[in-house]
Amino acid sequence: MAIRLGDTAPDFTAESTEGTIRFHEYLGDGWGILFSHPKDFTPVCTTELGTVAKLKGEFEKRNVKVIGLSVDPVSDHHEWAKDIEETQGQALNYPLIGDPDRKVAQLYDMIHPNANDTLTVRSVFVIGPDKKVKLTLTYPAATGRNFDELLRVVDSLQLTAYHQVATPANWNDGDDVIIVPSLSTEQAKAKFPGGWNELKPYLRVTKQPNKGGAAS
Ligand code: BEZ
Numbered sequence: 001m002a003i004r005l006g007d008t009a010p011d012f013t014a015e016s017t018e019g020t021i022r023f024h025e026y027l028g029d030g031w032g033i034l035f036s037h038p039k040d041f042t043p044v045c046t047t048e049l050g051t052v053a054k055l056k057g058e059f060e061k062r063n064v065k066v067i068g069l070s071v072d073p074v075s076d077h078h079e080w081a082k083d084i085e086e087t088q089g090q091a092l093n094y095p096l097i098g099d100p101d102r103k104v105a106q107l108y109d110m111i112h113p114n115a116n117d118t119l120t121v122r123s124v125f126v127i128g129p130d131k132k133v134k135l136t137l138t139y140p141a142a143t144g145r146n147f148d149e150l151l152r153v154v155d156s157l158q159l160t161a162y163h164q165v166a167t168p169a170n171w172n173d174g175d176d177v178i179i180v181p182s183l184s185t186e187q188a189k190a191k192f193p194g195g196w197n198e199l200k201p202y203l204r205v206t207k208q209p210n211k212g213g214a215a216s
Pocket residue numbers: 038039042043044045046141142
């Protein structure tokens with residue numbers, strides 16, 4: 001069954017390049033990103049895995065653990081990892097799940113039979129500390145994902161989870177944000193003493209609270 005925003009991310013136990021993973025235990029109290037790859041020894045996936053390895057520090061800064069999945073066995077992943085390091089200039093530094101029996105792929109609805117009946121699509125699940133799914137993305141096999149965009153959405157997810165704001169189109173960390181419409185003017189005055197620019201009663205723009213913007 002499809003996994004929807006707000007659902008509890010299904011737990012599983014699987015083998016990975018870093019040993020047996022118990023998914024919820026692996027995530028601990030932090031955020032997580034589970035992302036799938038159609039197949040080992042494929043070009044786009046090779047670049048994606050190297051890119052995420054280079055960004056590991058950025059994910060760690062945000063308290064996010066990343067974990068990849070490809071439907072081939074872990075023994076193949078270890079061989080492929082050598083190619084990733086050679087061609088991308090960066091060794092794998094996070095676990096890559098082997099899923100030859102498609103157990104995790106089925107659990108997360110990563111196989112879309114009308115696209116391909118055996119390989120996974122490029123799925124992304126961002127999971128919060130409460131183990132709920134906060135964001136999903138689905139890309140086809142031939143289109144590599146933009147992992148800078150994934151960092152950007154994590155910034156938004158974390159900001160909007162902890163402050164009563166939403167982020168506008170093309171927002172980047174540090175840009176102005178929008179006060180959520182559910183906050184009354186009185187409540188907004190208490191929460192945002194630095195004020196806001198009211199373009200419409202439902203469109204109130206203010207400084208990003210955790211960047212020196214005045215939020216109580
Ligand atoms: C790739 O990762 O390059 C790829 C995988 C499956 C189909 C097409 C491309």
